[in-house]
Amino acid sequence: xxxxxxxxxxxxxxxxxxxxxxxxxxxxxxxxxxxxxxxxxxxxxxxxxxxxxxxxxxxxxxxxxxxxxxxxxxxxxxxxxxxxxxxxxxxxxxxxxxxxxxxxxxxxxxxx
Amino acid sequence: xxxxxxxxxxxxxxxxxxxxxxxxxxxxxxxxxxxxxxxxxxxxxxxxxxxxxxxxxxxxxxxxxxxxxxxxxxxxxxxxxxxxxxxxxxxxxxxxxxxxxxxxxxxxxxxxx
Numbered sequence: 679x680x681x682x683x684x685x686x687x688x689x690x691x692x693x694x695x696x697x698x699x700x701x702x703x704x705x706x707x708x709x710x711x712x713x714x715x716x717x718x719x720x721x722x723x724x725x726x727x728x729x730x731x732x733x734x735x736x737x738x739x740x741x742x743x744x745x746x747x748x749x750x751x752x753x754x755x756x757x758x759x760x761x762x763x764x765x766x767x768x769x770x771x772x773x774x775x776x777x778x779x780x781x782x783x784x785x786x787x788x789x790x
Numbered sequence: 791x792x793x794x795x796x797x798x799x800x801x802x803x804x805x806x807x808x809x810x811x812x813x814x815x816x817x818x819x820x821x822x823x824x825x826x827x828x829x830x831x832x833x834x835x836x837x838x839x840x841x842x843x844x845x846x847x848x849x850x851x852x853x854x855x856x857x858x859x860x861x862x863x864x865x866x867x868x869x870x871x872x873x874x875x876x877x878x879x880x881x882x883x884x885x886x887x888x889x890x891x892x893x894x895x896x897x898x899x900x901x902x903x
Binding site for chain 2: 710712714719720721722723724727729767771776777778780781782783
């Protein structure tokens with residue numbers, strides 16, 4: 679079925695390191711793709727999105743490019759801060775009515 | 791402008807008890823959603839609504855009921871709680887247009903003993 683898949687496991691890295699979180703999607707049509715972030719004790723909030731192939735979403739130093747050829751929407755940031763510690767979810771809009779299919783999320787911990 | 795709010799923030803229930811979770815949004819959004827978040831499972835859609843007076847089943851609807859009597863409110867009910875319903879519940883709302891952002895509430899943590 680329609681789904682998005684995130685890389686397994688938490689990510690721990692040092693401050694100022696480069697962050698990549700992989701996300702791939704099933705290619706049924708051309709879903710809009712999103713990255714949401716969840717800070718400790720809070721709800722999810724939109725980080726960035728892309729609605730068609732080759733679009734690049736960016737926000738707060740994070741970027742992701744909608745790549746049709748590899749069915750991917752990987753999240754990257756060049757220099758992470760401790761304040762970037764959170765859970766990151768990839769999501770795809772497949773079903774109409776703005777319904778989303780979420781990946782399982784990745785816990786990111788940035789160590790000073 | 792409060793966005794999306796949820797009541798209560800935390801609740802403990804005994805198996806078989808009932809309760810209602812309330813979600814309210816002040817953005818005049820047509821669409822509202824209830825999700826549950828479990829470790830290692832991401833978010834799964836329980837029920838959703840595309841407008842006042844409408845409801846529809848999502849991915850995991852069993853054991854839950856919903857109502858959307860007013861545009862700004864979306865209620866999630868558990869008629870007979872089970873330990874498997876221990877979870878964090880999130881409400882979200884959106885305009886419903888393709889590619890639009892969903893706005894999430896802060897969540898309700900429910901423990902069923």
